[in-house]
Amino acid sequence: MANQDSAVLAHVAANLKRLRNTAGMSQTALAELAGTSRRTIIKLEAGEANIGLSGLDAIAHALDVTFTDLVASPAASRTEINEVAWRGAGPDSSAVLRGSAPATSEVQLWNWSLGSGERYDAQPDPAGWHEIIVVTEGRLRLIHETGHTDLEAGQHAIYPSSQRYSYVNDGPTPARFIRIVAS
Numbered sequence: 001m002a003n004q005d006s007a008v009l010a011h012v013a014a015n016l017k018r019l020r021n022t023a024g025m026s027q028t029a030l031a032e033l034a035g036t037s038r039r040t041i042i043k044l045e046a047g048e049a050n051i052g053l054s055g056l057d058a059i060a061h062a063l064d065v066t067f068t069d070l071v072a073s074p075a076a077s078r079t080e081i082n083e084v085a086w087r088g089a090g091p092d093s094s095a096v097l098r099g100s101a102p103a104t105s106e107v108q109l110w111n112w113s114l115g116s117g118e119r120y121d122a123q124p125d126p127a128g129w130h131e132i133i134v135v136t137e138g139r140l141r142l143i144h145e146t147g148h149t150d151l152e153a154g155q156h157a158i159y160p161s162s163q164r165y166s167y168v169n170d171g172p173t174p175a176r177f178i179r180i181v182a183s
Contacts, residue, residue, distance in 0.1 A: 101130035
């Protein structure tokens with residue numbers, strides 16, 4: 001978590017302490033399970049540590065929780081987390097956790113392009129499946145059973161795909177988007 005924002009450090013501190021206590025684990029026991037030092041756990045719980053993303057992942061695994069459980073505000077929706085989890089030395093380097101969806105079996109990464117006036121109608125996936133869409137160019141309308149969501153370049157949507165849904169490009173240029181399927 002090199003050069004992180006203080007909000008994420010505060011979330012990690014509060015979440016780590018709460019999750020560790022809920023698990024009935026000492027700082028020493030957690031450090032041993034996560035392959036880190038007790039001092040790192042102490043500093044994380046104080047909101048003062050500088051730890052890598054893989055280190056946080058190891059701590060989450062040791063606690064039997066997700067990475068998102070550690071870094072997100074407890075009040076945040078899992079589909080709209082929007083937390084800066086890493087910043088590089090320069091102003092153009094950062095990693096923002098936009099959202100999260102549960103997965104138990106497989107995650108697929110797709111590049112999609114939908115021409116002007118095109119539409120794709122999907123059949124429902126099994127219960128528990130989710131999709132994450134990130135529009136990279138143009139506009140995309142996501143139609144689902146409860147309504148629709150219009151997405152511009154840079155916007156995303158996370159939704160259960162165990163419902164009928166469609167991708168529609170009613171714009172004048174191709175819509176390009178990344179599709180992640182979590183099953």
